Amino acid sequence: MSGFFKSSIGRKYAMALSAFFLMFFLLQHFAINILSVFSPDAFNEASHFMGTFWAVQYVLQPVLIFGVMYHFIMGFILEIKNRNARVAKYAKNNGAANSSWMSRNMIYSGLAILAFLVLHFIDFWLPEISTKYIQGDMSGLLADSEGFRYYEELTHKFVNPLRVGAYVIAFVFLSLHLTHGFSSAFQSSGVSSMRKEKLQIFGKVYAIAIPLGFIAIALFHHFNH
Amino acid sequence: MNLTLKIWRQIDANDKGKMVDYKVTEISEHMSFLEMMDVLNEQLVNTGEEPVAFDHDCREGICGMCSMYINGEAHGPDRGVTTCQLHMRMFKDGDTITIEPFRAKAFPVIKDLVVDRSAFDRIQHAGGYISVNTSGNTQDANATLISKHAADEAMDAATCIGCGACVASCKNASAMLFVGAKVSQYALLPQGQVEAADRVKNMVAQMDLEGFGNCTNTGACEIECPKGISLENIARMNRELLKANV
Incomplete structure (x- = not known):
């Protein structure tokens, strides 16, 4: 089986598996974030649970970090190998005649998402890890009151219009990445075309609705606080 | 003009x-x-x-x-x-x-415009065939029943003429449509089952060895293929390789 994952097709399977995991994570992340629009209390409760439950923190979080890193690193490795497969370029190449812009530029939409993830980690993940595991404060409470801190931290971040702008742009790139990535992951996994046709409709809805939802959440908090 | x-x-x-x-x-x-x-x-x-x-x-x-x-x-x-x-x-x-x-x-x-496509020949030699006895005792083709659907799909895959348009069109210079078609035309038929695992493993290994790129599912190969070979053949090859390795 180790030989399988060294083959070009095995690597595509691995990319697809990490993509499925990341798409599921994105759905879960959105489900919690949307709570912040409708119920700050529910958002705080869900955030505190995710931030302190051992299985999430010590099992799912490392798997997620591995999944993100694997998807990016393997994406870059495959991109380099693919570029090396055509040393001499065409003088004239009409890529738009036979493929979508999204499918031809996954590396660039991926790079935009990577840049966003760096910003997102600095904004939320690093302060969260610092509070919990360096300062040792697992209470999830605000420093000067008994309320949870998660909703306050979220809304505070979206005051800055530059940050909101960066988030909106990043989610547009995420949507472009998912538009091709969703169906591509199923194709790489060997799913037959009959099943893929039905999945493609769901994929298009997912690729537009989820990033649009994240954009709506950022804009909602920006204009309401 | x-x-x-x-x-x-x-x-x-x-x-x-x-x-x-x-x-x-x-x-x-x-x-x-x-x-x-x-x-x-x-x-x-x-x-x-x-x-x-x-x-x-x-x-x-x-x-x-x-x-x-x-x-x-x-x-x-x-x-x-x-x-x-x-x-x-x-x-x-x-x-x-x-x-x-x-x-x-x-x-x-x-x-000038002439390229060496013998990499395709070496991929075919690695497994794009079935081993049959041709010493005079060849079985009648109609003796093995094959469903119309499988026969049609195998025939569609077999129409690949190995021109290399898939490789030329792919932004990654991937040969997966060609190899997918050659794997599929046997994977769909009972005659191809005996050597199925070795076939897909060896052909994919040779494809990788030749220096072709990876498939990123842009679909350019299918659009530019003069014989209309479907992307479904790549999905089938992926399934065949997974099956051969588990």
């Missing part, structure tokens, strides 16, 4: 090569693209220049020899045809047409 041709000229495999402009006049719209190239070559021979080398054989879309990249597309702007089946009516008087060889590390240029 009067046309300007921008053609890749390369003396041999070691030459750096360059695009060279040529003018051709009084080209009939009923000519095939290769006939237009014949007119150009006659013109070049008459003026004492080296004619443009290009691959061709049957000139009826069967052999898979012609291999030009015309105006940024393998086999030109028409769909479901090889270069020899491409007609000059697809172009307009006064057009400038860019003509290049199929580009891929695994398809090195031999001369």
Whole structure:
């Protein structure tokens, strides 16, 4: 089986598996974030649970970090190998005649998402890890009151219009990445075309609705606080 | 039609090569693209220049020899045809047409528009066959029942002529549509089952060894394939390889 994952097709399977995991994570992340629009209390409760439950923190979080890193690193490795497969370029190449812009530029939409993830980690993940595991404060409470801190931290971040702008742009790139990535992951996994046709409709809805939802959440908090 | 041709000229495999402009006049719209190239070559021979080398054989879309990249597309702007089946009516008087060889590390240029596609032959040798007894006791083909659906899909896969348009069109120079078709045509039939696991493993290993890129599912290969080989064949090859490894 180790030989399988060294083959070009095995690597595509691995990319697809990490993509499925990341798409599921994105759905879960959105489900919690949307709570912040409708119920700050529910958002705080869900955030505190995710931030302190051992299985999430010590099992799912490392798997997620591995999944993100694997998807990016393997994406870059495959991109380099693919570029090396055509040393001499065409003088004239009409890529738009036979493929979508999204499918031809996954590396660039991926790079935009990577840049966003760096910003997102600095904004939320690093302060969260610092509070919990360096300062040792697992209470999830605000420093000067008994309320949870998660909703306050979220809304505070979206005051800055530059940050909101960066988030909106990043989610547009995420949507472009998912538009091709969703169906591509199923194709790489060997799913037959009959099943893929039905999945493609769901994929298009997912690729537009989820990033649009994240954009709506950022804009909602920006204009309401 | 009067046309300007921008053609890749390369003396041999070691030459750096360059695009060279040529003018051709009084080209009939009923000519095939290769006939237009014949007119150009006659013109070049008459003026004492080296004619443009290009691959061709049957000139009826069967052999898979012609291999030009015309105006940024393998086999030109028409769909479901090889270069020899491409007609000059697809172009307009006064057009400038860019003509290049199929580009891929695994398809090195031999001369001008001729590329070495023997990588495909080596992939076929690695497993694109079934071992049968042909010593006079060959079983009647109709003795093995095959569903119409499977027979049709296997036949569709078998229509691949190995021209390499899939590799030329793919932004990654991937050969997965070709290998997918060659794996599928046997994977769908009972005769192909005995060697199925070894076939897909060996053919994929040889494909990787030849230096083709990875498939990123852009679908360009399917669109540009003169025989309409479906992406479903790549998905089937992926399933076959997984099955062979578990």
